[in-house]
Amino acid sequence: VLFQLVPDLLDHLRATFAPNSETTYDELFEQVRETPLLILDDLGAQSASPWAQEKLFQLLNHRYIARLPTVITTNQRLDSIEPRLRSRLSDVHLVTQMFITAPDFRVGGNPAQSDLSTLNLHKEQHFETFTVNRSDLNAQEKMGLKEIVKVCQEFAQEPKGWLVLAGEYGCGKTHLAAAIANQRSQGIHNSAMFVVVPDLLDYLRAAFSPDSSLPYDRRFDQIKNAPLLILDDLGTESATPWAREKLFQLLNHRYNALLPTVITTSDH
Numbered sequence: 346v347l348f349q350l351v352p353d354l355l356d357h358l359r360a361t362f363a364p365n366s367e368t369t370y371d372e373l374f375e376q377v378r379e380t381p382l383l384i385l386d387d388l389g390a391q392s393a394s395p396w397a398q399e400k401l402f403q404l405l406n407h408r409y410i411a412r413l414p415t416v417i418t419t420n421q422r423l424d425s426i427e428p429r430l431r432s433r434l435s436d437v438h439l440v441t442q443m444f445i446t447a448p449d450f451r452v453g454g455n456p457a458q459s460d461l462s463t464l465n466l467h468k469e470q471h472f473e474t475f476t477v478n479r480s481d482l483n484a485q486e487k488m489g490l491k492e493i494v495k496v497c498q499e500f501a502q503e504p505k506g507w508l509v510l511a512g513e514y515g516c517g518k519t520h521l522a523a524a525i526a527n528q529r530s531q532g533i534h535n536s537a538m539f540v541v542v543p544d545l546l547d548y549l550r551a552a553f554s555p556d557s558s559l560p561y562d563r564r565f566d567q568i569k570n571a572p573l574l575i576l577d578d579l580g581t582e583s584a585t586p587w588a589r590e591k592l593f594q595l596l597n598h599r600y601n602a603l604l605p606t607v608i609t610t611s612d613h
Contacts (some may be wrong), residue, residue: 347380351388355397374400378407382414389421400428409433460596461548461568464530464539472498475520490517497521501528504573504605511610518609522575525607529573536572542579546588565591569598575607 350358375381382587385389388401406429408415423431423442434440477490493510500508501524505605506526510518526537545568552561568574580593 346382346384347377347388348384350386350390351401352390354385358400374404378404379413380439382415382416383408384418386418388417388419388496394425398430402427406487407431408441409595410438410471412439451590461540461564462526462538463541463543463544464523464526464537467519467525467539470520470523472521472524473525475517475524492522497525500605500607501525504529506603507600507606507608509608509610514611518611519577522577522607522609526573526575533603538568538571538573539575539577540568541577542592544593545576549591567596569595569601570604573605573607574599575609577609579608579610 354566358370358373360366361373375420409415410542417434423434426434434442475494477487479487479490483488488611497508497510504525510521512518514528523539526539529537539589549561549564552564598604
């Protein structure tokens with residue numbers, strides 16, 4: 346069995362052209378090409394130079410024709426892979442395709458803690474650190490703020506329905522939303538995705554980039570189906586038709602699916 350990361354394999358092949366290389370290119374390529382079982386990890390992570398694409402095609406085309414057992418892992422969609430390779434990988438008579446939909450175990454099995462969630466920036470914001478007795482509030486306003494904190498704490502205990510926190514900038518909306526997320530991310534829950542709305546839209550737009558490793562539909566599904574989604578600063582995003590449509594699709598899905606959602610906004 347030969348296990349190789351695709352970028353490393355290409356580096357090893359390039360290294361054989363060095364004057365002091367102990368192995369020739371032909372020897373190494375033949376070894377990889379003819380190994381009884383080849384496992385190629387992270388196809389698509391390599392530099393997509395013409396040379397790299399040609400070497401990979403030569404390797405996999407030979408193993409395809411010879412029907413040699415081969416395992417390939419990739420986070421790329423099949424339609425984003427080089428056309429000649431894609432045609433080999435699409436052969437249903439030879440290739441078994443398995444799509445793993447489990448979350449990334451490297452983030453504790455928590456689909457909410459993707460590279461989009463910015464909860465780590467709010468790790469100090471808890472209910473215990475929220476100041477109710479502010480000097481700029483009168484007694485009635487303090488009482489109202491205490492009631493809001495109580496509602497947020499109850500929501501954090503058992504998220505159900507939607508919670509909208511509206512108010513002026515600096516009134517504590519984001520702190521309370523982060524406190525909910527931090528409480529739900531402790532212990533066995535570990536389920537809150539905290540997202541700033543303009544960042545969310547940038548994240549979705551980035552999926553259309555040719556260099557994106559995660560397609561748009563997978564990015565959007567990840568957000569739509571988060572166990573608890575916290576959208577911070579709704580209303581500050583660019584109000585383009587595309588942005589409005591994406592936000593409607595997201596919130597309409599969560600509304601119909603009865604998924605717990607927290608929204609902060611400065612719009613009244």
